[in-house]
Amino acid sequence: MYAEEYWQQYVHYNMDVQLDVVEKTVGGTSIIEYTNNSPDVLNHIHLHLYPNAFQKGSVKYREFKQNYGRRSRAEKFIKGFEDSFSRVDVHRFRITSNEIVLADTFIVDDTILSARLNEDLQPGQSLMIELNWTHHVGDQVERAGRVDDQYNMAQWYPKLVVYDEHGWHNLPFHSSGEFYGEFGTYDVTIELPAWYVLGATGEVTDGDPGWEAVRVDTSRDFEKWLEEYQENKSEVDSTLRRKVSFHAEKVHDFAWIASPTFLYESGSWNDIDVHVLFNEDNGESWTKEVVARSERALEWLSTKFGMYPYPQVTTTDRIRGGGMEYPMLVMNGSASEGLILHEIGHIWFYGILGNNEVTEAWLDEGFTTFQTRWYLMNRYGDHGFDLENTERYKRFQKKYWHFTNSLGNSQWSVINFQFSGRDEPISKKSYLFKGNSSYRYNAYTKPGVMLDELKYVLGDSLFIAAMQEYYDRWNLKHPNETRFKAAMEETSGEELDWFFDPWLHDTQVLDYGIKDWKRSQKSNGKWAVDVELVKHGTREMPQLLEVNLADGNKERIWWKNHHWRKKDTFSFQLSKKPVAIVLDPDVKTVDVDRRNNHSNGLPRKWMFRWPGMNWNHRDAYLQQWSPSLNYHELDGYMPGLWLSKSYGSWQRADLRINYGIESEEIYWDLRSTRTPVHRGTGLRYNFHAFAQGGLSGISWNMDKSWSHWNSSVPNHYSSLGFYSTTATDTSRTNLFEIGRVTMVFGKWTISSNDRSLALELATAPGSFSDWNFNRLTLIGKASRTIKGIKLRSRFIYGRMNHSTSSSVPGQELYTINGAGAFDTFLRPYLRDESSFYGNTTLRQHYHLTGDANLRGFFDTDLAGAQSLLGCTVEVIFNVPVTFINLEAALFTDMAYFPRSDNLNEIKGQRLSDAGIGLRTEKNMFGKELYLRLDFPLVTNDSRSGRKQEFQWVFSFERSI
Numbered sequence: 010m011y012a013e014e015y016w017q018q019y020v021h022y023n024m025d026v027q028l029d030v031v032e033k034t035v036g037g038t039s040i041i042e043y044t045n046n047s048p049d050v051l052n053h054i055h056l057h058l059y060p061n062a063f064q065k066g067s068v069k070y071r072e073f074k075q076n077y078g079r080r081s082r083a084e085k086f087i088k089g090f091e092d093s094f095s096r097v098d099v100h101r102f103r104i105t106s107n108e109i110v111l112a113d114t115f116i117v118d119d120t121i122l123s124a125r126l127n128e129d130l131q132p133g134q135s136l137m138i139e140l141n142w143t144h145h146v147g148d149q150v151e152r153a154g155r156v157d158d159q160y161n162m163a164q165w166y167p168k169l170v171v172y173d174e175h176g177w178h179n180l181p182f183h184s185s186g187e188f189y190g191e192f193g194t195y196d197v198t199i200e201l202p203a204w205y206v207l208g209a210t211g212e213v214t215d216g217d218p219g220w221e222a223v224r225v226d227t228s229r230d231f232e233k234w235l236e237e238y239q240e241n242k243s244e245v246d247s248t249l250r251r252k253v254s255f256h257a258e259k260v261h262d263f264a265w266i267a268s269p270t271f272l273y274e275s276g277s278w279n280d281i282d283v284h285v286l287f288n289e290d291n292g293e294s295w296t297k298e299v300v301a302r303s304e305r306a307l308e309w310l311s312t313k314f315g316m317y318p319y320p321q322v323t324t325t326d327r328i329r330g331g332g333m334e335y336p337m338l339v340m341n342g343s344a345s346e347g348l349i350l351h352e353i354g355h356i357w358f359y360g361i362l363g364n365n366e367v368t369e370a371w372l373d374e375g376f377t378t379f380q381t382r383w384y385l386m387n388r389y390g391d392h393g394f395d396l397e398n399t400e401r402y403k404r405f406q407k408k409y410w411h412f413t414n415s416l417g418n419s420q421w422s423v424i425n426f427q428f429s430g431r432d433e434p435i436s437k438k439s440y441l442f443k444g445n446s447s448y449r450y451n452a453y454t455k456p457g458v459m460l461d462e463l464k465y466v467l468g469d470s471l472f473i474a475a476m477q478e479y480y481d482r483w484n485l486k487h488p489n490e491t492r493f494k495a496a497m498e499e500t501s502g503e504e505l506d507w508f509f510d511p512w513l514h515d516t517q518v519l520d521y522g523i524k525d526w527k528r529s530q531k532s533n534g535k536w537a538v539d540v541e542l543v544k545h546g547t548r549e550m551p552q553l554l555e556v557n558l559a560d561g562n563k564e565r566i567w568w569k570n571h572h573w574r575k576k577d578t579f580s581f582q583l584s585k586k587p588v589a590i591v592l593d594p595d596v597k598t599v600d601v602d603r604r605n606n607h608s609n610g611l612p613r614k615w616m617f618r619w620p621g622m623n624w625n626h627r628d629a630y631l632q633q634w635s636p637s638l639n640y641h642e643l644d645g646y647m648p649g650l651w652l653s654k655s656y657g658s659w660q661r662a663d664l665r666i667n668y669g670i671e672s673e674e675i676y677w678d679l680r681s682t683r684t685p686v687h688r689g690t691g692l693r694y695n696f697h698a699f700a701q702g703g704l705s706g707i708s709w710n711m712d713k714s715w716s717h718w719n720s721s722v723p724n725h726y727s728s729l730g731f732y733s734t735t736a737t738d739t740s741r742t743n744l745f746e747i748g749r750v751t752m753v754f755g756k757w758t759i760s761s762n763d764r765s766l767a768l769e770l771a772t773a774p775g776s777f778s779d780w781n782f783n784r785l786t787l788i789g790k791a792s793r794t795i796k797g798i799k800l801r802s803r804f805i806y807g808r809m810n811h812s813t814s815s816s817v818p819g820q821e822l823y824t825i826n827g828a829g830a831f832d833t834f835l836r837p838y839l840r841d842e843s844s845f846y847g848n849t850t851l852r853q854h855y856h857l858t859g860d861a862n863l864r865g866f867f868d869t870d871l872a873g874a875q876s877l878l879g880c881t882v883e884v885i886f887n888v889p890v891t892f893i894n895l896e897a898a899l900f901t902d903m904a905y906f907p908r909s910d911n912l913n914e915i916k917g918q919r920l921s922d923a924g925i926g927l928r929t930e931k932n933m934f935g936k937e938l939y940l941r942l943d944f945p946l947v948t949n950d951s952r953s954g955r956k957q958e959f960q961w962v963f964s965f966e967r968s969i
């Protein structure tokens with residue numbers, strides 16, 4: 010439907026409001042003229058009172074409490090800071106038409122004000138809504154509110170609910186989802202303290218917004234200018250007020266922002282004014298750059314999609330992170346170019362193309378995500394950000410690191426989401442998504458990469474023509490999925506259901522592969538090629554084949570026989586000899602597994618393993634290397650190499666090799682993980698084998714995890730497998746008794762965000778093992794934060810039994826002071842007394858969390874236990890120091906050993922310790938470093954009075 014059948018309502022707001030910074034209110038009078046352009050008779054009028062959502066008991070509040078919506082917003086609000094509560098009081102209300110009163114009463118339900126009309130509003134008729142109201146402005150929770158002295162006024166006034174072909178959109182303000190408004194005219198007069206500077210949707214028609222008085226002299230050094238400006242700033246007369254009127258046409262919302270510390274800069278593009286307002290404190294990063302970035306955004310969007318229809322754009326500093334779009338005005342939490350492109354892009358996708366953000370968020374978020382990435386890759390190269398000027402990376406990182414293609418990054422994150430077990434179709438109402446991460450993927454990331462695929466399928470010029478047609482048809486109107494699709498199909502002349510339906514209404518995955526190919530030379534000298542294509546996934550897609558020719562050239566050819574085909578043989582002829590073929594050579598589609606896209610195998614890229622570097626190529630195995638150095642007293646320093654090979658989240662293998670110079674032996678450790686692609690979600694196979702001199706081992710297990718979107722509901726993880734260790738010599742590790750242990754195990758963990766319970770059952774079958782025993786272990790953990798103080802606890806119950814002819818070897822017993830033998834052995838620096846680079850004291854004082862976890866007993870030679878009941882409790886406080894991230898802790902570890910067949914010394918005994926500790930954390934070159942220092946001041950041993958002396962242990966890992 011478009012052109013003659015289409016209609017939309019018209020609304021004209023006249024608002025006269027005052028800002029009271031003492032009472033923290035905005036209020037005044039609204040006179041709203043409303044014209045019914047619909048073919049329907051209306052008997053109600055509905056208004057949004059969005060601020061009412063920020064009250065106890067609101068729909069938003071209740072959804073936040075059930076874990077919907079963005080966590081950071083929800084937490085701030087739910088904690089009940091009275092400051093973050095807002096509401097709108099309506100004092101006087103009247104609806105009239107030609108002097109006849111249609112309504113003077115109303116009801117308010119959550120964020121919707123409704124009034125029943127005494128007389129119907131016929132098609133073509135108008136009415137007038139007059140109301141007096143006061144908005145109590147709370148501290149900013151989501152997009153609007155106070156931030157210190159600054160007022161970010163969005164969704165701030167009684168606003169008409171849209172009536173369209175689906176009827177009234179009188180929905181409450183949910184935890185997730187944005188806005189939908191009627192296009193019209195706004196005449197708004199704002200009166201506020203004179204020392205406030207403000208910006209708003211529309212043009213100034215009367216009064217002074219204060220810009221010239223705070224205009225930055227951009228010909229001068231900013232810091233010097235600011236210093237002088239602040240010195241010369243005169244004391245304000247607190248009784249003075251300013252009054253500014255704004256006029257805006259063809260917009261569906263009106264926002265404004267005011268701050269006492271705003272500075273102003275301006276620019277223009279193509280006669281469109283650019284205003285920039287930022288706070289003095291953020292001036293360093295905003296000055297000049299934001300004007301330039303806003304101008305570039307206007308140019309990019311106008312030339313790619315359609316000309317900006319308004320006289321001005323204002324980019325403002327909302328202080329709080331993130332950003333938000335309004336017609337002609339954006340509020341941004343930083344000067345970031347990506348954020349500016351995203352939010353100004355919204356003036357097109359939401360503002361001009363006024364889709365319903367609540368029901369079809371992808372039509373604005375997806376489009377602006379897509380265009381922002383396109384802009385950034387176009388301007389800065391494939392990595393998609395200003396690498397040269399960014400402060401995120403140090404100079405050596407800029408020089409040596411590799412950065413993943415920005416589109417590739419988004420594709421990987423979509424792939425991981427598609428296989429998370431939580432995928433949903435894109436086209437759902439915002440508040441019906443299973444939680445905030447699903448909303449984010451489906452509103453932003455998935456439609457973003459979908460549009461890149463569409464651009465690829467149609468080709469750049471046809472895609473741009475189709476987007477411009479969409480803009481021409483629907484600018485200053487309400488587009489939707491059908492209207493967008495029609496513009497794409499009619500411009501391209503292609504039927505595109507096969508493309509849109511799987512993305513928008515299903516959760517199909519894309520994976521094409523080359524199964525085999527043949528080439529043969531014909532008598533005329535040409536080469537005939539047959540390529541066997543297989544669709545491994547569920548979604549269909551034409552394929553662009555790139556053929557490498559023997560002479561070094563490449564040729565590209567489309568296969569478009571994709572409808573309903575699971576496999577196909579694609580035959581074509583070439584004039585030169587082909588040597589290799591690749592599908593989707595520029596990686597423009599979300600083909601989830603590109604290992605099968607190459608006739609000659611996925612390419613490999615070797616590179617040094619820089620700590621923290623996260624290069625994740627879509628079209629190559631990543632092969633990394635770095636040196637390693639272990640230590641053992643029999644060999645001294647043992648140089649080595651750590652090699653790894655990985656492809657996304659589908660496979661990874663790590664091989665660590667060290668050479669013993671004295672022993673002339675090679676010690677190695679190989680671990681690999683594979684995720685089968687099309688066999689359900691959450692499945693993984695792990696393999697581990699090692700030979701470390703005197704000890705060798707092998708293990709295999711299969712993991713399966715399944716999770717729920719809601720973190721307060723348990724997630725599950727299960728594992729089934731076996732391991733076998735064979736110790737032949739104790740000279741290289743003191744952790745194992747001579748002999749072979751083979752265990753078959755099953756493990757099941759249930760966890761939510763603050764609790765977990767793990768049950769492990771293991772058995773050593775006598776025929777494969779020198780010992781014959783069974784083990785049951787139950788470990789529970791819980792954490793809580795109360796007023797910034799963290800409480801952490803862990804309990805363990807463990808029990809083993811063995812056949813009468815057997816016992817349990819030392820390496821499989823529950824260790825008294827920390828982790829068991831195998832966990833300890835996995836850290837090369839803990840393998841033996843000397844392995845901490847020769848420092849036996851540090852080795853002895855190292856505490857690795859696990860088993861009975863009695864850290865105060867690190868210096869005893871208690872061998873281990875066959876059964877135990879233990880617990881650890883920690884209380885952790887933040888220590889407010891500026892130069893380091895420091896925490897202090899009080900801890901206690903306790904264990905009771907009810908029965909111990911092999912160790913009479915602790916049978917029936919209780920051991921405990923308590924003390925204080927310090928923890929610090931630092932991000933070094935992208936890697937999280939953690940250091941824990943604990944002082945077990947008291948150790949209690951029910952067998953004897955253990956001597957008290959000053960003791961310490963340290964660790965690179967948390968104690969729970």
Ligand SMILES: [Zn+2]
Binds near residue numbers: 355377
């Ligand atoms: Zn957005």
